Amino acid sequence: MSWNDERIEQLKKLWADGLSASQIAAELGGITRNAVIGKVHRLGLSGRAKTATAAAPRSRKQRTPAPAPRQNGFVRGNVVLAPRVAPEEVPEVETELATEPVENVVPIGQRCSILELNEATCRWPIGEPGRPDFSYCGGRAISGLPYCSFHARIAYQPVADRRRDRRVG
DNA sequence: CCCTGATTCGC
């Protein structure tokens, strides 16, 4: 391919229209974008004010929609990293306890700091992180769960209710 | 890594 008058006119027009060198090369065919750029320079056309690509940005790739967040089996309120446990596996606790304000249930002497937590201690946070009196429950955790029976009950209560309601209705 | 234009330099 060579630069005859017709192709040069096309080049001038397309360049003036703001097409990129590679786009023009594709339009004219049989030529590379380097050839286009070189010709543009030789013609003294370089230094466009604005490129069409700058004015009209190329289409973005469409994002694959994010998967909907899972809701079943996770925790309401204070959250620690906890396994999703079927509500049937959460042992029952006395209902009187569940009606009391959470903060009053855990004896002060039982509570512990983050450094004292281990597999066997309940990791339910009590209070406001950053406050000097912030602590964890420190009770005896159910095997395989990060909570004692009381806090496990609280943690998984919403799901248990939901499942139970569905069975009834 | 995709793209852009700019520059160089052997042909």
Add this chain to the structure above:
DNA sequence: GCGAATCAGG
């Protein structure tokens, strides 16, 4: 004059 290779930048 031509354009591949390369550079610099978004």
